[in-house]
Amino acid sequence: MLMQSEHTSPQADDFDPEAGRASPWRLVWRKFRKHKLAVAGAIVMLFAYFVVAFAEILAPGSPSAVDERHTYAPPQLVQVDLSWDNGVQLYVNGFRTERDPETFEQIHTIDPRQRVPITFFARGDSYHMWGLIPWDRHLIGSADPAQKVYFLGTDRAGRDVFSRIIHGARVSLSIGLIGVAVSFVLGLFFGGISGYYSGVPDTIIQRIIEFLMAIPTLPLWLALSAAVPSDWGPLMRYFAITTILSVIGWTGLARVVRGRFLSLREEDFVVAARLDGCGRGRIIFRHMVPSMSSHVIASLTMAVPGMILAETALSFLGLGLQSPAVSWGVLLQEAQNIRAVETAPWLLIPGVAVLVTVLAMNFVGDGLRDSADPYKQ
Amino acid sequence: MTTPLASREDTALLETRGLTKHFPIRRGLLGRTVGQVRAVDGVDLRIRSGRTVALVGESGCGKSTLGRCLLRVYEPTSGEIRYHRPDGGVVDLAALGERALKPYRSEIRLIFQDPFASLNPRMTLLQIVGEPLRVNLGLSAAETEERVADLLRRVGLRPEYLHRYPNAFSGGQRQRVGIARALALAPRLVVADEAVSALDVSIRAQILNLLKDIQEESDLTYLFISHDLGVVEYMADEVSVMYVGRVVETGDTDDLYGRPLHPYTEALLSAVPDPDPSRRRRERIVLKGEVADPSRIPAGCPFHPRCFYAEDRCRTEIPALREIRPGRTAACHFAGELDLKGVEES
Ligand SMILES: Nc1ncnc2c1ncn2[C@@H]1O[C@H](COP(=O)(O)OP(=O)(O)OP(=O)(O)O)[C@@H](O)[C@H]1O
Ligand code: SF4
Ligand SMILES: [Mg+2]
Numbered sequence: 001m002l003m004q005s006e007h008t009s010p011q012a013d014d015f016d017p018e019a020g021r022a023s024p025w026r027l028v029w030r031k032f033r034k035h036k037l038a039v040a041g042a043i044v045m046l047f048a049y050f051v052v053a054f055a056e057i058l059a060p061g062s063p064s065a066v067d068e069r070h071t072y073a074p075p076q077l078v079q080v081d082l083s084w085d086n087g088v089q090l091y092v093n094g095f096r097t098e099r100d101p102e103t104f105e106q107i108h109t110i111d112p113r114q115r116v117p118i119t120f121f122a123r124g125d126s127y128h129m130w131g132l133i134p135w136d137r138h139l140i141g142s143a144d145p146a147q148k149v150y151f152l153g154t155d156r157a158g159r160d161v162f163s164r165i166i167h168g169a170r171v172s173l174s175i176g177l178i179g180v181a182v183s184f185v186l187g188l189f190f191g192g193i194s195g196y197y198s199g200v201p202d203t204i205i206q207r208i209i210e211f212l213m214a215i216p217t218l219p220l221w222l223a224l225s226a227a228v229p230s231d232w233g234p235l236m237r238y239f240a241i242t243t244i245l246s247v248i249g250w251t252g253l254a255r256v257v258r259g260r261f262l263s264l265r266e267e268d269f270v271v272a273a274r275l276d277g278c279g280r281g282r283i284i285f286r287h288m289v290p291s292m293s294s295h296v297i298a299s300l301t302m303a304v305p306g307m308i309l310a311e312t313a314l315s316f317l318g319l320g321l322q323s324p325a326v327s328w329g330v331l332l333q334e335a336q337n338i339r340a341v342e343t344a345p346w347l348l349i350p351g352v353a354v355l356v357t358v359l360a361m362n363f364v365g366d367g368l369r370d371s372a373d374p375y376k377q
Numbered sequence: 378m379t380t381p382l383a384s385r386e387d388t389a390l391l392e393t394r395g396l397t398k399h400f401p402i403r404r405g406l407l408g409r410t411v412g413q414v415r416a417v418d419g420v421d422l423r424i425r426s427g428r429t430v431a432l433v434g435e436s437g438c439g440k441s442t443l444g445r446c447l448l449r450v451y452e453p454t455s456g457e458i459r460y461h462r463p464d465g466g467v468v469d470l471a472a473l474g475e476r477a478l479k480p481y482r483s484e485i486r487l488i489f490q491d492p493f494a495s496l497n498p499r500m501t502l503l504q505i506v507g508e509p510l511r512v513n514l515g516l517s518a519a520e521t522e523e524r525v526a527d528l529l530r531r532v533g534l535r536p537e538y539l540h541r542y543p544n545a546f547s548g549g550q551r552q553r554v555g556i557a558r559a560l561a562l563a564p565r566l567v568v569a570d571e572a573v574s575a576l577d578v579s580i581r582a583q584i585l586n587l588l589k590d591i592q593e594e595s596d597l598t599y600l601f602i603s604h605d606l607g608v609v610e611y612m613a614d615e616v617s618v619m620y621v622g623r624v625v626e627t628g629d630t631d632d633l634y635g636r637p638l639h640p641y642t643e644a645l646l647s648a649v650p651d652p653d654p655s656r657r658r659r660e661r662i663v664l665k666g667e668v669a670d671p672s673r674i675p676a677g678c679p680f681h682p683r684c685f686y687a688e689d690r691c692r693t694e695i696p697a698l699r700e701i702r703p704g705r706t707a708a709c710h711f712a713g714e715l716d717l718k719g720v721e722e723s
Contacts, residue, residue: 020538020545024499027544268495271450272558276509277482290499375498375544 024374028294031371038367044360052170059163060141060151062125063326067148067158070095072344073108075153075161078118090118092149117143153346155334164326165350171327173357175242176307180300182246187253188296194254195261196284202258209251217248221310225319234325241320245307256299260292267291294372302365305358312354328354389461390426390566390598391447391485395419396456396471398439398446402672414672416442418622419456421698424566426461429592429599431613431630433606433645435668439622440602441490444568446471447600448487449478460485463565483513483562490571492551496543502529502554503539509561528557532587549580553587560591568600573608585612606649610634610720618642621669621679624698626712628705635719638707640684643717660718678710686715 022030032038051058076092094114098107122141128134142149152162190209194202224244228237264270265288273287308328314320315329316336323330328350334340335347398417401410416439424430432440446453449470458470460481470481489495496505506528507521516524526536532553543551552572559567569588573581585608591597603609609616609630616633618626618641626639637643647662664683669675675682681691690710698708707713 020541020543022542024542268489268491269497272487272489272495273497273508275448275450275482275487276558277479277512278508279512282512287497291497 024290024294027374028371031374032367035363035367035370037363041360041363041367044356045364048169048173048357048360051166052173055166055170056127056129056135057137058139059160059166060122060124060138061148061160061163062127063159063164063167064324065125065159067154069097069106069158070108070148070150070154071106071156071158073150073154073158074110074344075346076110076116076149076151078151081115091115092118092151094147116147116149118149119143152349153344155344155347156340161331161346161349164331165328165353168326168328168331168350169353169357171238171321171325172308172311172329172354175238175245175311175327176304179242179245179249179307179311180303182242183249183253183303184296184300186246186250188257190250191254191257192261192284195258196265196288198262205254205258209254212248212251217310218313220248221245221314222317222319225314234321237321238325241311241314245310249303249307252303253296253299256295257292260295261288264288264291294368294374298365298368298372301361301368305361305365308354308358308361388426389423389459391422391424391461392457392459393420393422393443393447394457394459395421396443396446396458397454398442398451399454412672415622415674416671417446417453418671418674420619420622420624422617422624424598424600425615426565426598427596428614429601429612431601431603431609431616432619433603433609433616434619435645436604437668437671438619439671440604440619441570442622443619444487444570444600444602447568448482448485449473450487479513483509484564485566485568486559486562486564488552488555488559488567488569488572491575492548492555493575495555496551498542498544501540501542502534505543505554506557506561509558513562524561525557528561529554531560531591532557547580548576549584552576552584556584556587556591560595563595564597566598566600568602570602571604572601574603574605581608588612606634606645610649618645621671621674623679623708625680625709626705626707627698632705633719635721637717637719638701638705638712639680639709640686640715640717641680642707643719646720647718649720678708680709686711 073095076095079091079093081089081091092115093110093112094116095108096111096114098109099105100107118140119142120140121137122143123136123145124138124141126134126136148160150160150162152160152165154160155164190205194205221244224247225241228240228244232240270283270287273283278286311320311327312329312332315322315327316332318333321327321330331347331350332354335344335351340347396417397415397419400414400416402412402414403409404411418439420443422430422432422443432443434440442451445451447458447470453471456471460468460470462468468481470478470485473481500508503522503525506525507516510516510521510524522539526539529536529538534550534553534557538546543554546554552575556572572588573584576584588599589612592599599612601609601612603612613630616626616628616630617624618633618639620641626633626637626642628638633642634646637646644662644664647660662685666683669679669682677693678684678687678691678696681687684691688710694710696708696710696712698706699712700706701713709715
């Protein structure tokens with residue numbers, strides 16, 4: 001029997017001097033890094049939020065400036081000229097504008113003989129950076145402020161699609177974040193109560209969640225948005241829509257939080273913390289919350305694209321944000337009729353922006369979910 | 378084997394009286410209680426100071442539940458946990474509120490079975506072992522570090538590991554960390570719930586010897602929960618055998634192993650591998666059926682459906698735990714009359 005075995009030296013065996021030094025977040029990062037798609041998604045996401053932060057500078061013009069002489073102008077692609085004497089030059093080709101003799105509509109065709117030089121930090125429409133600092137420089141634009149250029153074309157009113165996509169990102173992407181932040185607070189609160197106390201509060205909260213989840217989302221959104229008074233300003237409408245989205249959004253997170261709390265409560269290390277004399281607050285915030293923070297972050301990331309899509313869908317249907325507010329959904333509304341799509345397919349480009357960001361965020365969410373628990377065997 | 382001081386021989390450290398833990402079985406939308414799992418059902422246990430008392434029995438017979446009730450991880454349904462304080466006073470731990478219980482939480486500690494689940498993977502050894510020190514004694518960071526380094530040394534770990542996370546350590550090393558945490562507050566009673574059964578056989582002996590060394594150094598009392606009778610024979614001074622929530626036999630280890638009084642004990646002992654292969658193998662008693670379901674305990678003697686000695690009386694009359702010989706109790710109508718085989722002295 002093992003009883004006879006030698007009285008071993010008290011020193012336990014040695015091991016790799018580096019092992020066990022990495023903090024939990026570093027382990028999460030190591031695992032996340034292995035997901036190439038997730039890393040690529042994270043880069044796209046960071047870039048998108050960078051654009052959101054610096055929309056005024058990055059956009060070549062104002063999103064609301066109308067240009068009656070250039071409605072439905074096609075995209076002017078940036079070209080490089082290496083032959084000019086004074087070094088590398090960027091330019092776009094100008095338009096030749098005619099009128100349709102029957103409908104009197106403007107028809108613009110790109111004229112390769114005209115060249116409009118492009119510069120960085122061009123002078124253009126003036127703005128207030130973050131509503132504070134007045135400025136009129138744009139990262140890229142026409143060297144001559146009188147001569148406008150449209151990299152991605154213009155819409156029905158001659159507004160620059162490129163500038164509008166960049167400014168629309170601000171609304172669309174922030175609605176996702178704010179909506180998720182509100183869901184986060186609600187979900188953490190109710191999920192926490194449900195999971196930590198269980199019993200009657202849990203039963204009540206679970207039934208409410210089931211009820212909310214049982215309502216088909218789209219009709220509920222439609223009903224709620226239709227109830228938003230139409231005379232509310234863009235800002236009020238923005239918050240109303242965000243609230244509507246989070247009312248549904250918190251349920252999923254609450255479930256995640258509750259599930260984690262319930263399973264963590266039984267974990268030996270949580271029991272150990274209780275036996276060590278830790279109070280309730282310390283057990284929750286020092287032991288339980290850190291153990292679920294990566295799960296929570298993963299499900300939050302997964303929730304953002306849903307919110308973005310929801311806003312886009314609502315605005316597209318005319319029930320979300322409305323002009324003069326600029327969001328991707330509002331922009332896509334412009335592309336609602338076949339004729340517009342036929343004559344101005346560039347109006348669909350905001351859809352590409354939605355697609356790319358939503359995909360990127362889903363990749364990030366997937367990667368985070370897989371690396372959320374670095375201690376899983 | 379530990380030889381406790383003669384004067385301590387009879388001082389009880391902790392006694393339970395009719396300790397009971399029933400888990401309600403809930404069903405349906407409203408969580409109606411449809412039954413009770415009688416995991417621990419009226420246990421009288423006496424743990425003497427300085428001794429190692431083992432709790433043995435098959436899986437599911439309520440050993441862990443009993444241990445966790447003593448620590449008030451579970452709220453006992455009824456019964457008393459009489460704890461003898463160092464100053465001679467006696468308190469009923471089962472009746473205390475969480476706040477009043479706090480000082481005793483540092484005198485009675487638990488070593489967990491699973492060395493992986495019981496250490497928070499997001500904390501360093503310093504934080505894990507230092508937690509009881511900081512929370513209970515309010516030590517400064519420097520003092521905590523010094524004390525934790527000492528504790529790690531005591532359990533055979535290098536103090537350089539202080540700032541490491543547990544994921545780098547083997548099962549045996551982690552169990553040492555768990556032991557250091559249990560020892561941090563200089564406890565009087567340590568409940569070791571299957572403390573070595575999750576470990577590699579090669580490491581078990583090290584940990585068992587560590588536990589013995591610590592007991593000698595600091596006059597500890599162990600409640601050693603295990604289903605491995607070989608380990609129990611090595612560790613324990615006394616043994617209590619449990620069957621579906623009840624103690625069915627108690628006694629000093631040598632006597633209980635040599636001359637069991639309860640048919641259940643005999644069956645358990647028959648499964649212990651013989652250390653000396655040259656000797657004729659004892660006949661292994663294979664029990665009929667499964668351990669009784671603690672939510673539907675059979676009438677009469679709970680063991681009767683599986684007992685080879687059962688008679689009519691056993692089906693109706695519950696045998697009480699009674700003293701058969703001095704220091705030996707058993708809950709069987711025929712205890713002392715049956716000729717039961719034990720393990721020969723090795
Ligand atoms: N939290 C709980 N809720 C409901 N039933 C429980 C709970 N904990 C234990 N039980 C039940 O109580 C009985 C005794 O379980 P316990 O874990 O105490 O047994 P054990 O002797 O420690 O077994 P093992 O050797 O497997 O650890 C089992 O039937 C188990 O299913
Ligand atoms: S009381 Fe009867 S059934 Fe129970 S152990 Fe004794 S002989 Fe077996
Ligand atoms: Mg157990």
